[in-house]
Amino acid sequence: MESSVGREVCASEGREMIDLADERQLNVNELDGNMEPYVGMEFESEDAAMAYYDAYAKRVGFIIRVGNCHRGQDGSVINRRFLCNKEGFRVNNKTKMLEVRKPRKITREGCKAMIMVKKEKSGKWVIAKLETKHSHPLGLPASKDCRRSIQARPQDEKDKKIKELTAELNRANQQLAKCREQLEMVLKDIERHTNDLTKSVQNVVEKVKDVEAKK
Structure with a gap:
């Protein structure tokens, strides 16, 4: 059973989620980032799903961030979100407003692009939800932050x-x-x-x- 993860789930925000099961199967060797993600895409492990989405992100032109997860009764992860790193908005710390410091570059723009993978009974991981549209231009700038896209x-x-x-x-x-x-x-x-x-x-x-x- 799927459940929401904090502030990440909001059906009224107009997010174009795909919740229908997709029976298409994909060879593991094809998961190199050249394929577009789709609901039902299978992976051998959570790390394999993360590696695929990272490769896909590099090809498309954005950076991924590892989101929150749900755990089963035994403490193991049963689903995980991988997000665009521009998801959400920066939270201002009012207690430090008087400090004089160089303004930081805005990196959070409320982007909703993401995939959510869940662990099946078979042990495989499957994309259960996804959003492919970004709220910002795509393309990776030449900075050291992009040399390691997975935060x-x-x-x-x-x-x-x-x-x-x-x-x-x-x-x-x-x-x-x-x-x-x-x-x-x-x-x-x-x-x-x-x-x-x-x-x-x-x-x-x-x-x-x-x-x-x-x-």
Whole structure:
């Protein structure tokens, strides 16, 4: 079941979404960006869908940005939006209005071009929604921003880091539990040895007393 992702979904904005299933199949080798995207286009993975849309964007003349996603009950991503990087509008921070700084170039123009891919039961990823029209002229300027058209996935990187730290913490806790168990065994051995030694000393003392009493 599909559900909206924050502010990205608004049917009343006139977005030309295509929601009908398309049964056309496409060979993976053809997904090189030369094909126009369509609803029903299949990919082997989320990364393959991203790579295709990035190649398509470079050919057409825009930069993509990785949008929000939905996750299943097991925490895995089940759908993802790939957007034009001019999607949305810049949010002005009123607390910094008095600061004197060089104005930044406007990069958000409310463009609605995007694809939304979802994971099927078969494990393949399929374009479920798309918008091909842009609200701005197409064409990539010669800037370093365009040498890497896919912008970073900060949330995914955070999730990955959290999982790594959690796994490391679990390993440390397991190691600590083993050390505690070994320490308890050593302490029990020491206690047993101490008790045996005490009994031996007591026996020696008793024997000495018996010898002295017989004199």
